[in-house]
Amino acid sequence: MNSPCNIAAALPGMAARQPEAIAIRCPTGVGPDGQVRYGIELSWRALEERSSAIAAALARAGIVRGTRAALMVRPSPELFLLMFAMFKAGVVPVLIDPGINRRALKQCLDEAAPTAFIGIPLAHAARVVLGWARRSCRINLTVGRRWFWGGHTLDGLMAQSAGEDFTLADTAPDEIAAILFTSGSTGVPKGVVYRHRHFVAQVEMLGQMLGIEPGGVDLPTFPPFALFDPALGITSVIPAMDPTRPAQADPRKLIDAIRRFGVTQMFGSPALLDTLSRYGEAHDVRLATLRRVMSAGAPVPPAVVARMAAMLPEDANIWTPYGATECLPVALIEGRELRATRAATEAGAGTCVGRPVAPNDVRIIRIVDEPIAQWRDELLAAPGDVGEIVVAGPTATDEYFNRPEATAQAKIRETLADGSSRILHRMGDLGWIDEGGRLWFCGRKSQRVEAADGPLYTEQVEPVFNTHAAVRRSALVGVGEKGAQMPVLCVELEPGTAEAARERIEAELLNLGQRHPHTARVQRLLFHPRFPVDIRHNAKIGREALARWASARMR
Structure with a gap:
């Protein structure tokens, strides 16, 4: 019998192979000596057993397969246990950046219309006062102490469901796994519909393109990346930082975690790596165990790559995956190649983001702002011209939740030779492909400058x-x-x-x-x-x- 299409399906195997090995470490505060304390550790067995127990507890509250549930819990053991419990049960988590403004957050929740709301006490207080998901939400679950609102507590449900059996849901590839809202950095946040096949494909593509093998230790400074670690068989060390303000992370705490736990790989935004590498350069820091650094979210300045490389062993790699919430990964470039393209970038070529990750199909189409319903070859830009980047592949999502107009604007349907069809996602980014097949990013389409003497593109001017x-x-x-x-x-x-x-x-x-x-x-x-x-x-x-x-x- 085939296992379900579900990134949580890897947990039972990991728990059987190395039950007492550490899967997740979380900080619990700072000691009198100023050192961060990592007082919470979850073994693979604990992650598997406790997430299954939570899945059974959620079912007791009516949070079951297909239920949309807003999740607002800080990076903590509870967050990761709840996420894997929800995946296991086929519950659909609704994830929204906690740092967005209140009006946008309320709009996101109204659009997603979750039936359940799972959150810490502060989130529930805001839900009641600000009217979040008031029309749709009928099940409330507090992670921590419940105050003046009704509903369940996680501890109470766990006590009631102790000893109950749970079976991993047989989730299908096209079944909705989660709704992930974009950051809204270049527009209104939109809920991206992730199906289980999208998450499974992401894990497979990230593992293959970066050569990730079980047994490593990851420092994921962007919490959602920690969800991939158990599926890849690597340990997560959750850093002591505010994930909504990565540029303000204390580099000393990051360096301490890397050295103390022998971290072998980390993910950090360009802003976080800028902060870390500036400190490293000023204090001659070397990180002997760190073999792989990943950065995404915006182009990584060549100077940041150079400073970061100076902190790492000679054979370490700095990888920059290119993609978006709607489609990740799309392309990949390593730091050495990125540094080799620096002169071209600083002369106005754009930023090289590398070659498409197999089996993605990346194309450049002429710049138009209108929706495109059906693919036709005449949409293609001339070779070497700047146009909009479009992608078809296993992680290209096919719709926004309750946003048909946005879906029409961003998706193109292509009919294949065998009569089947697939979706090409319009990245909203501009770029071109060189003769070697490398993709160059030239900026957001919505941010191009349309002057009287022709367009200008941000990533060809600013560098x-x-x-x-x-x-x-x-x-x-x-x-x-x-x-x-x-x-x-x-x-x-x-x-x-x-x-x-x-x-x-x-x-x-x-x-x-x-x-x-x-x-x-x-x-x-x-x-x-x-x-x-x-x-x-x-x-x-x-x-x-x-x-x-x-x-x-x-x-």
């Missing part, structure tokens, strides 16, 4: 100016009506740059731009104290907000 030693980062925005926009470069300087130096830096930047025909079109610079960035990775620049700011400054 040129980012070579200036005083520039921390820059952002190209358009001011005015589409088709007649003025290209404006917003600049965030390195901390400590003297105010008096700005006039000189502006002149130097404009002179720098004259080296290339496309950047020479940027004739206006504005200095900004601190760029707005996305909630999830603190790395994607909020160019829409900067465009509004620049427009106001230039009135």
Whole structure:
């Protein structure tokens, strides 16, 4: 009999092979000596048995296969136990970034219409006061102490269901596994429908493309990545940090965890790696056990890759998977190749994100803003031209939940030779493919500048100016009506740059731009104290907000 299509299906085997080995370590606070205490450890046996017990407890409350359940629990043993319990039972978790604004969060929950709400006391208090999912939610489960609201507590349900048997649900590949909301960094957050086959394919593709083998130790600074670890047979060490503010993570705590537990791989956003590598460079830090570093969420600046590489063993790898919530992974590049493409990036080619991950089919289509219902070959851009990136593959999701217009905007149906069909996902990103088959990222389609003399793309302009030693980062925005926009470069300087130096830096930047025909079109610079960035990775620049700011400054 075939096992269910479910990433939790790997847990019984891991528990049988190495029952007492540690699957997850979690921090419990900081001791008097300032050192983080990792006082909670879950063995593979405990992860398997306790997640099954929680699945049985959820069923007692009516949270069963097919139930949509909002989950708002901080990174902790309870979060991971609940996630695997929900996968095992076929419950559909609804996951939303906790850092988004209250209005957007309420809108996400109203759209997802969860029947159940599982959360810590603070989340439940906010649910009651702010009216989250008021029309749909009828089952409330508190992880911790219940206050003035009704419903169940996890501890109470666990006591009632003690000893009850649980059988892993025979989930099918096309069955909905979860609804994951995008960060909303370039628009309104949307609920991406993940089917069980999407998660299983992600695990398989990540394992194969990165050569991940059981027995390693991972430091996942973005909590959802910890969900892949048990399926890959590796231990998770949950870092002591606020996952909604990765740029503010304390590098000393990350370094301590890596050294104390012999961490072999880690995931970090570009902003987190920037913080960590700056500290490492300043303090000559070496991380002898770390063999694999992954970063995603935004292009990783070459300088960050170079600083990070200096902290690692010579044979270690820094991988940058390219993708999105709707489709991950799409392509992959290693740090050495990324550094080799640095000169081209800093001359305006865009950022190389590597070659498509098998078996993905990556194409470039001409730039259009309208929906495309059916694939036709004349959509393709000319070889070497910049266009929109579209992807077909096993992790390409096929719809947004309760968002038919957004689904129509982002999905193209293709009829294959055998009469079957598949979905191509429009990434909303611009790029081109070189003669070697490598994909180059040129920026978000919605953030392109449509000037009277032609378009400009953020990732072909900003890296040129980012070579200036005083520039921390820059952002190209358009001011005015589409088709007649003025290209404006917003600049965030390195901390400590003297105010008096700005006039000189502006002149130097404009002179720098004259080296290339496309950047020479940027004739206006504005200095900004601190760029707005996305909630999830603190790395994607909020160019829409900067465009509004620049427009106001230039009135």
